[in-house]
Amino acid sequence: MIRVLMIEDDPAQADAMRALLTRYGDERNVRFDVTHLLSALEASTIHERFELVLMDIDLPGMSGLEAARELRSWDERVPLIFVTNLAQYAVRGYEVDALDFLVKPVTYGSMSVRLDKVMRVLARESVSAITLNLREGPMVIYLSELVSVEVAGHGLFYRLRTEAEPIRVRGTLASAEDQLSGAAFVRVSKSCLANMALIRKIDGNRLVMIDGSELWFSRARKKPAMERIARHLAGRM
Amino acid sequence: MGGLLRAYPGIGYVMTIATVYVPVWLFVRRMPAREKLAPRLALLGAVHAVIAAALVVGVDASAAVAGPIEAYGSAATIITLLAFYAALPAFVLLVYDCSPWDAIICAAAGYTTQNLASSTIELLHMLSHPASTAVSGTDEFASGIAVYALVYLICHRLFIDRASRAGLGHGSRRYVIPMVAVLLVVIYFDTRVKLAVGVAGPGPLALSLRVVHVATCAFMLYAEYQIVYVGHLAADVAAERELRAEEERMWQLSQRNVDAINARVHDMRHAVTRTLAASGADIDRETLAEVVREIRVYDASVRTGNAVLDTVLSEKGLVCERSGVQLAVIAEGATLGFLMPADLFSLIGGLIDQVAAVAVAYPDPERRCIALSVRTVAGMAALHLDCPAACDAVLDLEPVMMVVERCGGTLASSCDSGMLAVDVLLPR
Numbered sequence: 187m188i189r190v191l192m193i194e195d196d197p198a199q200a201d202a203m204r205a206l207l208t209r210y211g212d213e214r215n216v217r218f219d220v221t222h223l224l225s226a227l228e229a230s231t232i233h234e235r236f237e238l239v240l241m242d243i244d245l246p247g248m249s250g251l252e253a254a255r256e257l258r259s260w261d262e263r264v265p266l267i268f269v270t271n272l273a274q275y276a277v278r279g280y281e282v283d284a285l286d287f288l289v290k291p292v293t294y295g296s297m298s299v300r301l302d303k304v305m306r307v308l309a310r311e312s313v314s315a316i317t318l319n320l321r322e323g324p325m326v327i328y329l330s331e332l333v334s335v336e337v338a339g340h341g342l343f344y345r346l347r348t349e350a351e352p353i354r355v356r357g358t359l360a361s362a363e364d365q366l367s368g369a370a371f372v373r374v375s376k377s378c379l380a381n382m383a384l385i386r387k388i389d390g391n392r393l394v395m396i397d398g399s400e401l402w403f404s405r406a407r408k409k410p411a412m413e414r415i416a417r418h419l420a421g422r423m
Numbered sequence: 424m425g426g427l428l429r430a431y432p433g434i435g436y437v438m439t440i441a442t443v444y445v446p447v448w449l450f451v452r453r454m455p456a457r458e459k460l461a462p463r464l465a466l467l468g469a470v471h472a473v474i475a476a477a478l479v480v481g482v483d484a485s486a487a488v489a490g491p492i493e494a495y496g497s498a499a500t501i502i503t504l505l506a507f508y509a510a511l512p513a514f515v516l517l518v519y520d521c522s523p524w525d526a527i528i529c530a531a532a533g534y535t536t537q538n539l540a541s542s543t544i545e546l547l548h549m550l551s552h553p554a555s556t557a558v559s560g561t562d563e564f565a566s567g568i569a570v571y572a573l574v575y576l577i578c579h580r581l582f583i584d585r586a587s588r589a590g591l592g593h594g595s596r597r598y599v600i601p602m603v604a605v606l607l608v609v610i611y612f613d614t615r616v617k618l619a620v621g622v623a624g625p626g627p628l629a630l631s632l633r634v635v636h637v638a639t640c641a642f643m644l645y646a647e648y649q650i651v652y653v654g655h656l657a658a659d660v661a662a663e664r665e666l667r668a669e670e671e672r673m674w675q676l677s678q679r680n681v682d683a684i685n686a687r688v689h690d691m692r693h694a695v696t697r698t699l700a701a702s703g704a705d706i707d708r709e710t711l712a713e714v715v716r717e718i719r720v721y722d723a724s725v726r727t728g729n730a731v732l733d734t735v736l737s738e739k740g741l742v743c744e745r746s747g748v749q750l751a752v753i754a755e756g757a758t759l760g761f762l763m764p765a766d767l768f769s770l771i772g773g774l775i776d777q778v779a780a781v782a783v784a785y786p787d788p789e790r791r792c793i794a795l796s797v798r799t800v801a802g803m804a805a806l807h808l809d810c811p812a813a814c815d816a817v818l819d820l821e822p823v824m825m826v827v828e829r830c831g832g833t834l835a836s837s838c839d840s841g842m843l844a845v846d847v848l849l850p851r
Binding site for chain 2: 270286287288289293294295296298299302303306385386387388389390409412413414415416417419420421
């Protein structure tokens with residue numbers, strides 16, 4: 187069962203999208219539980235967890251973008267798809283980490299393609315944390331906090347954006363890379379893995395991360411790393 | 424081996440010819456071979472057998488009369504060698520399908536490389552045997568082969584491989600003839616230096632002459648490389664300039680087309696709306712209303728804040744519509760404001776064309792849709808296109824890659840779970 191929050195002020199449009207969801211569900215053997223709201227203001231009062239949010243950009247009162255910001259304040263991860271008119275471009279959905287967009291009139295083709303993407307994202311998002319075996323005992327690290335993993339000497343240093351000092355663990359970068367496979371991490375050099383979701387800026391041969399730390403590409407790894415980063419950064423809406 | 428060479432100095436010249444073919448082959452090996460190769464190679468072998476016999480007999484006869492040193496500098500020897508080197512391009516043309524200019528360049532460069540290696544051996548011999556009047560190659564056969572191999576390897580890595588990859592034939596032809604003339608002088612200079620060492624004996628002058636010869640050969644090789652490689656770059660630049668001019672012309676044409684379409688559609692919509700508003704007119708309102716809705720689809724105006732992007736997207740949107748492909752775009756126009764119009768036209772137009780070609784071929788007509796997003800991420804312009812596709816679909820992204828590489832960006836294409844995606848990051 188996938189819980190869907192649909193915020194659409196046009197009842198006809200909402201019914202049409204509900205029908206498309208039903209058709210998709212029948213074809214893929216997936217059940218959707220759709221909660222429909224008419225305005226972003228109503229949505230701001232609901233703090234339930236959903237697996238998917240379909241939001242019209244052009245809502246009365248609070249706009250879809252503002253509503254999305256409000257949503258992100260308490261749910262950073264739910265896949266969010268904006269629904270917008272053909273004439274409305276330059277949607278700044280990326281500011282709220284939207285997964286994708288649908289252009290009205292929404293056809294089954296475009297809806298099914300986006301829903302396929304949502305299904306893949308939902309399957310992937312099971313990897314959200316890793317466990318490190320420290321001397322004091324196991325420690326869970328959320329990947330959304332992990333900026334980078336670097337190797338120096340015989341130690342692995344896990345840099346978290348919430349900690350001033352990195353966490354030191356014995357191990358190899360290859361083992362860390364295995365542990366983080368399936369997550370949005372990229373090897374930028376022989377001794378460093380970077381969290382692509384926490385890149386603030388790419389400046390020539392260096393990555394500036396969200397915590398201000400800088401990571402440098404090695405010459406040999408720059409091209410494959412940049413391709414991976416391109417797929418991640420450009421591909422997420 | 425040293426004894427054999429002393430007894431028959433002509434064999435040394437035959438070996439010299441053989442060593443010339445190694446670098447020449449390194450230059451020409453990427454060129455296509457001619458048809459009926461076997462008889463050509465047989466003819467080449469026969470010709471070389473005659474040359475080898477002439478050298479062995481002629482040089483040895485000259486050595487028997489005038490002495491081995493004089494044999495090196497005799498007119499007969501020099502003329503035979505020069506004739507061989509002059510015929511070398513013809514030998515290349517006999518086997519490889521290339522232009523005469525390419526053959527001359529390869530032969531000249533190959534000989535220069537051989538001369539550099541040979542002169543290096545002579546120099547090392549003079550440094551290690553300061554009192555010797557003998558030329559090398561007789562007593563130090565094994566070390567001579569090693570020096571040849573080392574010099575050829577270095578030249579291959581530094582010049583030959585790059586030049587042959589760049590493609591011969593782009594070099595400025597006007598420099599080839601003077602280059603060949605200088606090369607002939609260098610050949611003559613080499614034989615005279617050997618003669619001087621043999622006759623006048625070793626010493627600082629002879630050593631200096633040999634150093635000058637080595638330096639001259641190295642410079643000649645570098646000059647040949649510059650002629651070929653820079654010529655290749657110049658040809659690339661010229662081709663790209665032509666392409667950009669064509670793209671500039673295309674996007675201006677597209678802009679005019681889109682403006683014309685917009686004007687006509689605008690007029691049509693107003694005319695229909697006026698008709699619908701007319702009272703008492705006996706008209707099929709339902710049909711006219713449908714026409715207005717259809718016209719709206721062809722209202723090609725797109726507003727992203729970037730006029731060039733608007734033009735490209737409007738045009739491509741119409742093309743996709745006619746092909747039954749839905750193009751959905753979310754674009755922040757200012758993101759691509761740093762691109763020249765021709766580059767933006769090539770980039771976006773090229774990407775949409777290639778992805779649309781794949782989308783059109785998708786078996787389910789309902790899922791023939793392309794999503795394009797253009798935005799700024801991590802300080803870079805990020806473009807993403809995707810469409811449902813079979814993962815054996817082929818994209819020709821070469822023209823797009825030219826723009827991406829020129830801007831110092833990255834392009835990545837992938838196909839996963841039935842979705843084709845192309846992602847581009849460009850530094851702003």
